[in-house]
Amino acid sequence: MKRTDIADRLKTVVESQTGSVINSYDEALDIDSFTMMLVITYVKETMGVKLDVSRLDFDSFKSLHVFTDIVLKHMEEQRDAS
Amino acid sequence: MLFHSIQFAIFFPIVFGLYLVLPHKWQNRMLFLASLIFYGAWSRRYLLLFMFTMAVDYLAAMGISGTSNRRVAKLLLLLSIASNLTVLGIFKYFNFFAKSFQELMANFGVEVEPFLFDVILPIGISFYTFQAMSYTIDVYRGKIQPCRDVLDYGLYVSFFPQLVAGPIERATHLLPQVLKPRAVTLEKTRRGAYYFMWGLFMKVFVADNLAAIVDPVFAAPPPYNGVTVLLAVYAFSFQIFCDFAGYSAMATGLALAMGVDLMENFRRPYFSKNIASFWRRWHISLSSWFRDYVFMPYYVHVESRPWLRRLPIGLRHSLAFAITLLVTEYLLGLWHGAAWTFGNFGVYHAVLIWLYYQTRKLWDKMPGPLQVFLTYNLVCGGWLIFRANSGEQVLEMGRALLHNFDMAAAPHAGEIAGQIFAYVAILLVVQFFKERTNDSLAVLRWPAPIRLAFIVLVGSLTLVFGDFSDRPFIYFQF
Numbered sequence: 176m177k178r179t180d181i182a183d184r185l186k187t188v189v190e191s192q193t194g195s196v197i198n199s200y201d202e203a204l205d206i207d208s209f210t211m212m213l214v215i216t217y218v219k220e221t222m223g224v225k226l227d228v229s230r231l232d233f234d235s236f237k238s239l240h241v242f243t244d245i246v247l248k249h250m251e252e253q254r255d256a257s
Numbered sequence: 258m259l260f261h262s263i264q265f266a267i268f269f270p271i272v273f274g275l276y277l278v279l280p281h282k283w284q285n286r287m288l289f290l291a292s293l294i295f296y297g298a299w300s301r302r303y304l305l306l307f308m309f310t311m312a313v314d315y316l317a318a319m320g321i322s323g324t325s326n327r328r329v330a331k332l333l334l335l336l337s338i339a340s341n342l343t344v345l346g347i348f349k350y351f352n353f354f355a356k357s358f359q360e361l362m363a364n365f366g367v368e369v370e371p372f373l374f375d376v377i378l379p380i381g382i383s384f385y386t387f388q389a390m391s392y393t394i395d396v397y398r399g400k401i402q403p404c405r406d407v408l409d410y411g412l413y414v415s416f417f418p419q420l421v422a423g424p425i426e427r428a429t430h431l432l433p434q435v436l437k438p439r440a441v442t443l444e445k446t447r448r449g450a451y452y453f454m455w456g457l458f459m460k461v462f463v464a465d466n467l468a469a470i471v472d473p474v475f476a477a478p479p480p481y482n483g484v485t486v487l488l489a490v491y492a493f494s495f496q497i498f499c500d501f502a503g504y505s506a507m508a509t510g511l512a513l514a515m516g517v518d519l520m521e522n523f524r525r526p527y528f529s530k531n532i533a534s535f536w537r538r539w540h541i542s543l544s545s546w547f548r549d550y551v552f553m554p555y556y557v558h559v560e561s562r563p564w565l566r567r568l569p570i571g572l573r574h575s576l577a578f579a580i581t582l583l584v585t586e587y588l589l590g591l592w593h594g595a596a597w598t599f600g601n602f603g604v605y606h607a608v609l610i611w612l613y614y615q616t617r618k619l620w621d622k623m624p625g626p627l628q629v630f631l632t633y634n635l636v637c638g639g640w641l642i643f644r645a646n647s648g649e650q651v652l653e654m655g656r657a658l659l660h661n662f663d664m665a666a667a668p669h670a671g672e673i674a675g676q677i678f679a680y681v682a683i684l685l686v687v688q689f690f691k692e693r694t695n696d697s698l699a700v701l702r703w704p705a706p707i708r709l710a711f712i713v714l715v716g717s718l719t720l721v722f723g724d725f726s727d728r729p730f731i732y733f734q735f
Contacts, residue, residue: 194618207533208548209614212556212581213574220570228553229398233545 176222176250182243188217189239200239211236224249258298260453260507261461261725268295269511276515281438285412288515292415296381299421303379306344307415313340314389315410318396318403330397337393341386348376349383353595381421383592387546389414392428394550401428409435418511422504424522424542431517439516449514451701455687456506458715461723463680464499467492468728470673475644479653483662484670486654488677490641494633495681497640498527500731501540521697527636528692530628531620532609535636547589556581578614583607593643598651602642609635683715 186197192210206214215231218224226249235245258264272291276284297304317337321330355371362369392413395401404410413432419425474481474489505522512519522542529535536544559565560577568576583604590603613620620628645651664670691699700711 194621207537207614208552209533209578212553212560212578215557216560216570216574216577228557230400231553232549 178243178247181222181246182239184221185214185218185242185246186239188214197239200243202238204236204238204242206233206236214242218246222246222250224253258295259727260504260511261457262727264298273514277441284439285409285435288417289408289412289415292412292417292420295417296415296420299380303382306348306379307385310341310344310386310389311411311414313337314393314414315404315407318393318410319405321393321396322403334393334397338390341390345382345386347374348379350591350595352376357597384423384425385414385420387425387543388427391425391546391550392432395428401432404428404432404436416512416517418508418517419519422501422508423540424505424508424520425546426520426542427546430520434517441514441516445516446514448698448701449510449512451698452506452510452513454510454712454715454719455700456503456508456510457723458719459499459503459506459684461725462719463684464496464503464731465724465726465728466680466722467496467499467677468724470676471496471644475646475650479650479657480661481654481657482667483658483660484664484667486641486657487662488670488673490637490644490654492673492677493644494527494637494640495677495684497643497731498523499684524697525688525692527633528629528688529632529636530625531613531617531632532606532635533613535632536606536610543589543592547585547592551588552581552585555584575615579611582611586610598642598645598648601648601651602639605639605642609639683718 182200186200189195189204189206189210190197192213193206195205197204211233214236215226215228218226224246226246231245234241236242258268268291272287275287279287293304293308296307314337317333320333324330324333352373355373359369359371392401392410396403404413409432413426413428413435416426416431416435470492471489474485502523505519509519509522520542522540524538524541526535526539529538556577559580560573565573565577586603586607587600588603590599590601590606593599593602623631641654642651645654687700691697693699694702696702700708703711
């Protein structure tokens with residue numbers, strides 16, 4: 176899965192949940208715990224990536240850019256492990 | 258040793274003076290010793306308990322980092338958490354649960370005489386045990402390396418400005434500041450002095466004067482008048498905010514003067530536009546602790562339960578969130594004290610947060626000031642539960658608010674409302690400016706004459722009308 180695909184899909188989830196419009200991938204996300212946990216569930220369900228919550232905090236959701244990097248990193252680690 | 262006591266007025270200049278002349282390593286040694294003296298001034302007996310938990314966590318963290326066996330590391334982590342929770346359980350919760358069990362049995366006609374510990378609550382126990390637990394958890398999670406020097410570690414746990422009432426610092430934030438040399442600058446001292454002055458004003462002028470309005474209402478027996486209850490609850494909302502945020506501001510100021518940056522604990526919570534936002538602005542160090550160490554891992558656990566996994570993603574998330582929120586908020590409520598009212602306070606907030614997320618597309622469309630007003634009043638509902646002496650009192654007062662709102666029976670209501678306004682007016686103005694600029698130091702950026710006038714006004718009100726009696730901070734009891 177390409178980086179832009181992941182970012183676009185995350186953008187859709189966050190926008191539909193919060194009702195806000197994200198104009199750029201670097202835009203600061205004012206994300207709450209409800210949306211944060213939904214995104215974690217969504218990533219696991221639709222992308223097959225189990226995020227390690229002990230390594231996540233609110234800074235992980237600073238922007239779509241930052242969070243996409245985290246998802247990609249987990250993807251790589253899980254690919255290497257299997 | 259209260260921050261606004263004579264003892265502290267002697268203690269701190271000595272510590273600060275030594276701090277200025279010592280090199281980094283000896284600064285840490287001296288601060289650790291000073292912190293033990295500070296804690297020992299409250300209770301010498303519990304100093305040993307404090308040092309015991311400190312030693313267990315230090316050794317557990319060293320063991321965790323020293324082993325490559327994940328199971329051993331987990332065992333050491335559990336040992337550390339268990340020792341902290343055992344201490345907390347014995348001193349804070351054991352008698353409460355034992356008495357509750359006794360009452361429960363009595364309802365079934367069974368008489369039991371439970372064993373009770375003859376102890377008083379060690380001051381700050383809920384704060385320092387949580388700070389210590391976050392350290393071992395973060396070492397286990399690989400977020401930080403353990404601190405090798407036991408005295409530096411001791412300073413991280415015991416740093417006196419935040420030892421007895423927070424902010425509950427994270428090792429990722431405070432420990433690097435302990436380990437590296439800190440710069441004491443004139444600018445930091447100036448900011449620190451401002452924080453301390455403002456915190457002192459909040460505590461002795463606003464909070465302690467409002468206590469004189471609040472306490473008699475909650476001490477009185479029913480029946481209540483809704484007008485009086487409403488005024489008392491509004492007054493309490495500012496009392497508890499100024500009491501606790503005032504302490505945090507003073508702690509921040511003292512630490513900053515020594516070049517240590519503590520985390521922000523309150524971000525103008527009464528300007529929150531919804532209840533979820535309120536919890537991101539109120540007692541941030543505690544709510545973020547529960548979020549990171551309880552809420553998030555527990556959510557993942559609940560969400561992956563087989564009976565939930567069959568549901569569509571949206572519904573599953575909503576249910577898992579509700580369960581997790583309820584448990585987390587209940588524990589967060591109980592953190593405040595061993596009484597069912599605190600647990601109910603947590604449940605009340607869990608329900609409000611969940612409702613907000615279910616209706617937020619509608620809620621967020623309301624005008625901003627209306628959102629702030631409604632959120633503030635919902636928060637006040639929580640303060641009623643929090644401050645009441647019993648569940649019965651909550652019900653009696655709630656009933657009075659709904660069915661006995663009698664202005665004629667409260668002839669002094671206008672005068673009391675005027676008093677509350679007089680105590681909180683400056684606070685509101687300052688908070689408004691800080692909120693507008695999103696800057697907690699907005700006052701220091703005002704033009705010099707206005708700034709000077711402000712400092713003179715706040716200083717005079719504090720000295721002339723401040724309550725410098727031994728009234729402790731509300732959060733000390735937690």
